[in-house]
Amino acid sequence: MEELRRARAALGSDVLVLAHHYQRDEVVAWADHVGDSLELSVQAARSAARWIVFCGVGFMAETAALLARPGQKVFLPRPEAGCPLAEQVDPASLRAAWQTLGRVLDMDEVLPVAYINTHAEVKAFVGERGGICCTSSSAERILRWAFARRPRVLFLPDHNLGLNTARLLGLPQEEIAIWDPRCPPADLSPFARAQLILWRGACPVHMRFLPEDVARIRREHPGVRVLVHPECRPEVVAQADEVGSTARIVRRLQEAPAGSAWAIGTEQRLVARLARAHPDKTVLPLADYPPFCPTMSLTRARDLARLLVALAQGQEPEGVRLPEEVAEPARAALQRMLAVAA
Numbered sequence: 001m002e003e004l005r006r007a008r009a010a011l012g013s014d015v016l017v018l019a020h021h022y023q024r025d026e027v028v029a030w031a032d033h034v035g036d037s038l039e040l041s042v043q044a045a046r047s048a049a050r051w052i053v054f055c056g057v058g059f060m061a062e063t064a065a066l067l068a069r070p071g072q073k074v075f076l077p078r079p080e081a082g083c084p085l086a087e088q089v090d091p092a093s094l095r096a097a098w099q100t101l102g103r104v105l106d107m108d109e110v111l112p113v114a115y116i117n118t119h120a121e122v123k124a125f126v127g128e129r130g131g132i133c134c135t136s137s138s139a140e141r142i143l144r145w146a147f148a149r150r151p152r153v154l155f156l157p158d159h160n161l162g163l164n165t166a167r168l169l170g171l172p173q174e175e176i177a178i179w180d181p182r183c184p185p186a187d188l189s190p191f192a193r194a195q196l197i198l199w200r201g202a203c204p205v206h207m208r209f210l211p212e213d214v215a216r217i218r219r220e221h222p223g224v225r226v227l228v229h230p231e232c233r234p235e236v237v238a239q240a241d242e243v244g245s246t247a248r249i250v251r252r253l254q255e256a257p258a259g260s261a262w263a264i265g266t267e268q269r270l271v272a273r274l275a276r277a278h279p280d281k282t283v284l285p286l287a288d289y290p291p292f293c294p295t296m297s298l299t300r301a302r303d304l305a306r307l308l309v310a311l312a313q314g315q316e317p318e319g320v321r322l323p324e325e326v327a328e329p330a331r332a333a334l335q336r337m338l339a340v341a342a
């Protein structure tokens with residue numbers, strides 16, 4: 001801790017440390033900013049720091065690198081920390097799906113939309129086809145934008161977020177088809193009819209919440225308000241009182257009156273931190289055994305120390321690097337999102 005403190009002080013404003021809400025407290029304690037993936041990437045792009053240290057998972061550091069200023073370098077303290085949701089779509093299976101769907105659809109009519117939880121190569125595929133990225137807070141606005149431009153949308157990779165957003169748009173079930181990349185369908189007719197094609201991927205953390213959890217928490221805490229993330233199953237979202245992105249969950253708790261009680265369906269480190277930040281409110285995890293994101297948990301204060309000490313000693317470890325042929329279209333998809341969601 002002493003080495004970390006000294007390195008941090010020596011680096012001063014040359015380094016910006018960002019921590020996602022799901023990081024451990026021992027990491028969050030050293031952050032200049034704590035936020036969700038997009039908030040942090042935008043913070044990084046606004047900063048004049050030479051080095052951006054992103055305590056989060058791979059796609060977040062890639063997004064920060066895509067939006068970074070020229071000359072800024074982005075580091076992930078644990079380069080192997082990936083997002084299990086982002087791993088569920090890779091460029092090869094996406095290309096194969098696009099080709100197969102082309103047997104029954106005019107692919108010029110399909111606008112691809114990539115959730116921010118995707119690798120840069122996937123964002124690049126989407127960007128090359130005039131597509132756009134979205135976050136959980138902008139998904140509804142982005143899907144409306146997409147449908148105003150083309151009659152069909154391919155949304156990837158979180159089908160729960162897709163289904164929950166489709167419900168807000170009032171899209172009937174028969175207009176939605178789900179593409180399972182592990183088991184591509186023999187019968188393509190549902191895709192030929194669908195307005196919205198969803199990639200079958202899901203966040204293993206948010207999938208842990210079940211309708212039974214909502215029923216139990218209401219039984220045990222009458223009057224509790226249930227607030228869940230839109231990556232939760234639609235059956236859970238349907239029974240919740242409110243649904244909102246990570247940033248909205250944080251804001252909702254700030255605005256809530258003293259004495260109110262909340263059961264939160266999202267990653268447990270954020271829920272525990274919200275409970276500590278709002279001692280005048282009751283903040284409960286929605287599930288009996290609340291889920292932690294396993295890859296967010298990988299980063300420890302000692303990883304941050306190792307990286308900052310190396311930077312303070314004048315060594316420059318390998319940062320996030322993206323080839324320009326990937327970075328350019330991926331950035332275009334992100335910038336479209338920023339323009340639409342601003």
Ligand code: SF4
Nearest residue numbers: 083084085203205293
């Ligand atoms: S909570 Fe889910 S979506 Fe977020 S980083 Fe972990 S696995 Fe990925």
